[in-house]
Amino acid sequence: MQGKDDLPLRIEWSHLNKVYTGPGDASRERPSYRQTTHTGLLDFSTSVRRGITVVLGPEGAGKSTLLRVTAMASVPDDGRVTYEMQENERYVWSKSVAAMGGIPAVEPLRGRIGYVPEKKRSNREFSLEESLFFMAQSYRIPQPKKRSAELIARWGLAGCRKEPLNELPESAINRYLLVRSLLNEPDIWLLDEPAKGLDEFGFELFCQELARRRSQGLVMIATNDMELAEAADDLLLMENGTCRRIGKRDLLTASVPDGTVASWYKTMQTFSGIHTRSK
Numbered sequence: 001m002q003g004k005d006d007l008p009l010r011i012e013w014s015h016l017n018k019v020y021t022g023p024g025d026a027s028r029e030r031p032s033y034r035q036t037t038h039t040g041l042l043d044f045s046t047s048v049r050r051g052i053t054v055v056l057g058p059e060g061a062g063k064s065t066l067l068r069v070t071a072m073a074s075v076p077d078d079g080r081v082t083y084e085m086q087e088n089e090r091y092v093w094s095k096s097v098a099a100m101g102g103i104p105a106v107e108p109l110r111g112r113i114g115y116v117p118e119k120k121r122s123n124r125e126f127s128l129e130e131s132l133f134f135m136a137q138s139y140r141i142p143q144p145k146k147r148s149a150e151l152i153a154r155w156g157l158a159g160c161r162k163e164p165l166n167e168l169p170e171s172a173i174n175r176y177l178l179v180r181s182l183l184n185e186p187d188i189w190l191l192d193e194p195a196k197g198l199d200e201f202g203f204e205l206f207c208q209e210l211a212r213r214r215s216q217g218l219v220m221i222a223t224n225d226m227e228l229a230e231a232a233d234d235l236l237l238m239e240n241g242t243c244r245r246i247g248k249r250d251l252l253t254a255s256v257p258d259g260t261v262a263s264w265y266k267t268m269q270t271f272s273g274i275h276t277r278s279k
């Protein structure tokens, strides 16, 4: 019999483009009336499978944009994302799907994606406990109270469960965001700098969860934290909104003497002149 781990789980991006337009550069002495544009994704095409893919790249390379679009929290200008969840079950996210009020078409998928965004703050006045309960209800999770209580206990958040989200200390809000993304036991877990702001205990819990999900689902981590990047099965290197390199971590890092992701990434930077603020 085919187990869950044997089922195909794959995301493919085809010719994705995303450009941000905004008012002129406010940092300039004279205000400009011209719009500025920033490239988030530029004809981005590649695919990933089950396991942990770490997305690397310098500041502004498009890592957060890629995760945001893949989480369907943002609509691409062009191109498509295809999610193959299992045989005969696939979904597409694109501008036309979004424009057609595509939410019903991707609704079953939404409940199978967990996303931790880059910005780790909340201005909500709900308590941590209420917020998780409401979210569990919106996902139609059976026994939502039990599920949120279980996660609160497992992630050491019982002491601050009554606190409003906008008053939580940084370490707790980071753990809360991880818990929120796990409520629905997602098949696809998308994490933008997940270790940033986590305390030591939170990082330990996060590593345990990552180990548990390595074979169970598809995990993508955008990070500049080279210690975390060592968790990768696959590496995806981005530059100027494009995929510059993708492959098995072991094969890519075999080309550097110490076999670490940090050294491989440094070598790649040397050849392209890209710079980052890696740890």
Ligand SMILES: Nc1ncnc2c1ncn2[C@@H]1O[C@H](COP(=O)(O)OP(=O)(O)OP(=O)(O)O)[C@@H](O)[C@H]1O
Residues within 6 Å of the ligand: 020, 021, 022, 038, 039, 040, 057, 058, 059, 060, 061, 062, 063, 064, 065, 066, 118, 224
């Ligand atoms: N909401 C936005 N409005 C305007 N420009 C944006 C927005 N989000 C991203 N950008 C621009 O898009 C480009 C890609 O940004 P993105 O945050 O995706 O890169 P990144 O690789 O995640 O960078 P970092 O490592 O700094 O988080 C950058 O030039 C950025 O300034």
